Amino acid sequence: AQKITQTQPGMFVQEKEAVTLDCTYDTSDPSYGLFWYKQPSSGEMIFLIYQGSYDQQNATEGRYSLNFQKARKSANLVISASQLGDSAMYFCAIRNYGGSQGNLIFGKGTKLSVKP
Amino acid sequence: DAMVIQNPRYQVTQFGKPVTLSCSQTLNHNVMYWYQQKSSQAPKLLFHYYDKDFNNEADTPDNFQSRRPNTSFCFLDIRSPGLGDAAMYLCATSRDPVQPQHFGDGTRLSIL
Numbered sequence: 418a419q420k421i422t423q424t425q426p427g428m429f430v431q432e433k434e435a436v437t438l439d440c441t442y443d444t445s446d447p448s449y450g451l452f453w454y455k456q457p458s459s460g461e462m463i464f465l466i467y468q469g470s471y472d473q474q475n476a477t478e479g480r481y482s483l484n485f486q487k488a489r490k491s492a493n494l495v496i497s498a499s500q501l502g503d504s505a506m507y508f509c510a511i512r513n514y515g516g517s518q519g520n521l522i523f524g525k526g527t528k529l530s531v532k533p
Numbered sequence: 534d535a536m537v538i539q540n541p542r543y544q545v546t547q548f549g550k551p552v553t554l555s556c557s558q559t560l561n562h563n564v565m566y567w568y569q570q571k572s573s574q575a576p577k578l579l580f581h582y583y584d585k586d587f588n589n590e591a592d593t594p595d596n597f598q599s600r601r602p603n604t605s606f607c608f609l610d611i612r613s614p615g616l617g618d619a620a621m622y623l624c625a626t627s628r629d630p631v632q633p634q635h636f637g638d639g640t641r642l643s644i645l
Binding site for chain 2: 450452454459460462463464467500508512514520521523524525526
């Protein structure tokens, strides 16, 4: 069975500083994808970044980067130069390519608060 | 510009009164998903359609049904809502099951 663990229920960061949100995962499937989503208080889920298990390089999307350490089964999200609009819930998720189609397993999330 | 559209944004229904939530997409994606997200919890997949093929999660209550009349639309029907069904319902789409899922703004359902 797949599992995502996000150990930080809440995080604070000063505006313009970088922050790392932790995510560890467990899966028996050698082929999988890791995703990060942002959920503001308004409720919509916004896709941020994706990392495939066979990707050689860490994924980057603008201010977002994924620190993928396969041996440690971790996929931490790094947000550089935090902005007030980054305040939101952040969910890490995994999907096994060999398993049930479409079954995206989410972690419990980390609430990030950016201080001015 | 909205690509996954959920209507309504807020829905109030009475205990036991059937309710339908709708989702439409302009992305022409093959897969459409419905998630339930209760307060302070992670989203939980209820079911999804891959084209016309319906895939129900094993622990989705029978009270929840879905219809996909065409590529663009997908509906979530709750036959007899209980108080425990109050939640945010999120619709998502993806080009295929391995691609990232794109979510709508959600429908927040309240039960009176």
